[in-house]
Amino acid sequence: MDFMNVNFEVIVVDDGSPDGTQEIVKQLQQVYGEDRILLRPRPKKLGLGTAYMHGLKHATGNFVVIMDADLSHHPKYLPSFIKKQRETGASIVTGTRLYQKSVLEDVISSCVSKGYVFQMEMIVRASRKGYRIEEVPITFVDRVYGSSKLGGSEIVEYLKGLVYLLLTT
Numbered sequence: 001m002d003f004m005n006v007n008f009e010v011i012v013v014d015d016g017s018p019d020g021t022q023e024i025v026k027q028l029q030q031v032y033g034e035d036r037i038l039l040r041p042r043p044k045k046l047g048l049g050t051a052y053m054h055g056l057k058h059a060t061g062n063f064v065v066i067m068d069a070d071l072s073h074h075p076k077y078l079p080s081f082i083k084k085q086r087e088t089g090a091s092i093v094t095g096t097r098l099y100q101k102s103v104l105e106d107v108i109s110s111c112v113s114k115g116y117v118f119q120m121e122m123i124v125r126a127s128r129k130g131y132r133i134e135e136v137p138i139t140f141v142d143r144v145y146g147s148s149k150l151g152g153s154e155i156v157e158y159l160k161g162l163v164y165l166l167l168t169t
Helices: 019-030 046-056 075-088 103-108 116-129 151-169
Strands: 010-014 039-040 063-065 093-094 098-100 133-135
Touching: 010 019, 010 046, 019 039, 039 046, 046 103, 046 151, 063 103, 075 093, 075 098, 075 133, 093 116, 098 103, 103 116, 103 133, 116 133, 116 151
Parallel strands: 010 039, 093 133
Antiparallel strands: 063 098, 093 098
């Protein structure tokens, strides 16, 4: 698959992280252009789910790939996701989470989770609405850059969100 013929944009949502993300994005913008690499900063950490919502508001394409900047989901798998979507017509290809933008817009408004359970909630709600979901196997690795911000309170919130999701969907 020739990715030089794929129209794309990269939207980076930065929640005020002190790791130099904004400076790196500005360097990438100089190389690839501000029309391809978009920086959408927020003043502080507001939750993973709200970061997805914020990024989606700025997406212009028909599909959205959601990835964490720590490269725990490697971009080398993207061709497999695009191929699977084209072969099957899936609304969502999971692993690195490739979504039809229209499906994400439909599902995201009914999501109530703000943290890490948000990813699972999107899949569950899309499935309940009858959207076709496909999966491409990937290897998840520990973060390549930085250190995890996932602590005990996030794990407790995830479990509470998971129980809520199981009881309400």
